[in-house]
Amino acid sequence: MGACASSSRASSVPPSLEEKKTFKWMIDGFSSLLDKGDVWTYSSVFEIMGIKWYLKVNPKDKKNGEEYVSLRLELSNPSLKIDTVVNAYFKFLIYDQSYGKHSEHQVTHKFQTASSSSGTLCMIPLSTLKSSPGFIFNNSCVFGVEFIKVVAAKVKDTSETLFVQKINAFTEVKAFTWDIEDFFALKSPSYSPEFELGGHKWFLSIYPTGYDKNGNYLSLYLHMKTQNIPNQNSAELVDYCIGIKNQETGKHRKEAGRCQFSKNVDNWGFNKFMSLEDFKDSSNGYLVKTKCCIEAEVTIVGTSKMV
Structure with a gap:
């Protein structure tokens, strides 16, 4: 075959x-x-x-x-x-x-x-x-x-709408003061008691030798308790000011910002708020013996929604 x-x-x-x-x-x-x-x-x-x-x-x-x-x-x-x-x-x-x-x-x-x-x-x-x-x-x-x-x-875009409120020039700015009796006893970080301003709860944090632990600066931050924010895509636009009181002259050292606080980012502040050299210099009045006074002013100026 x-x-x-x-x-x-x-x-x-x-x-x-x-x-x-x-x-x-x-x-x-x-x-x-x-x-x-x-x-x-x-x-x-x-x-x-x-x-x-x-x-x-x-x-x-x-x-x-x-x-x-x-x-x-x-x-x-x-x-x-x-x-x-x-x-x-x-x-x-x-x-x-x-x-x-x-x-x-x-x-x-x-x-x-x-x-x-x-x-x-x-x-x-x-x-x-x-x-x-x-x-x-x-x-x-x-x-x-x-x-x-x-x-x-x-394209998958992310968009945000920011609603800025009309600010009344006569609105009283409310503040919270955190009295620290013994600065040298602070841990890094240390936290203030909670306080309520603008319908939200807040607290402050301090890094007595700096956030990056370089030992040269004082770091201060404002934190929002975000339980009142409805979801991950909402935020509050906040004018805030953090200051350290001059306990002798009243000429405080202040830094301000306008940032959005949300569930994703619930704190803003200043890595290098003040050099430790200036803070500890007794002639500046920021640290008297072991006591210092930190003040926070908070105003809600808008809201945003991301889609």
């Missing part, structure tokens, strides 16, 4: 159904383009992988006193929605028409449709192109772009 040899046939896709991945752009009369100088020339819009693009070339782009041939790939924005990001992996190509040794420059770029400049650049020294007869052949030059992978996705 004769042996029957198995056979297989490679499946083929009709040329009309093959997905285009490369755009080739021949410029005939390239010397005339060079004569026009530092000017961008645009290709026609082409579609590859479901997205419309165009190439730009500047034959005499300048950088640091040198001349370059610059290629730029850009999205044709009208082809996409404004909230789209296109991640593309591709190659810029400059064809060697004599020897087939093309110049390739691989690029990964995120194209933003909302950006006024959504492209990416490839720069080749003009001298390099002129030195090889294959790149400029019979006064023509061939550029291209080969796409390897393209993924379009909707």
Whole structure:
């Protein structure tokens, strides 16, 4: 019995159904383009992988006193929605028409449709192109772009709306005073008793040798008890002021801020509120024997909601 040899046939896709991945752009009369100088020339819009693009070339782009041939790939924005990001992996190509040794420059770029400049650049020294007869052949030059992978996705934005309250100039600013009887007995950190201002509960913290433990500064912070904040996406805009009283002259040392307090960030303050040298200098009146007085002023000036 004769042996029957198995056979297989490679499946083929009709040329009309093959997905285009490369755009080739021949410029005939390239010397005339060079004569026009530092000017961008645009290709026609082409579609590859479901997205419309165009190439730009500047034959005499300048950088640091040198001349370059610059290629730029850009999205044709009208082809996409404004909230789209296109991640593309591709190659810029400059064809060697004599020897087939093309110049390739691989690029990964995120194209933003909302950006006024959504492209990416490839720069080749003009001298390099002129030195090889294959790149400029019979006064023509061939550029291209080969796409390897393209993924379009909707932008996932986070937005916040901040509602700022109208502040009455005659509103009385309320404050809390924390009397520390023995500064040298403090641990790092130490916390004040809780107090209530503006409908929220707060407390202060002090790092007697600095938050970063470098021993040169006093660090002070204001903390909000966040149980009254409804969810992770809400916040309170707060004007706050933390001060250390001068117990002799009344000229207190103060630092102020306007920040949002939320469940995610429930404290703000000052890493380097005051140098320990100034704080401990008895002539300044901030530390009298072992006692110091810290004051906090708190005013709610707005709310925010993030979606």
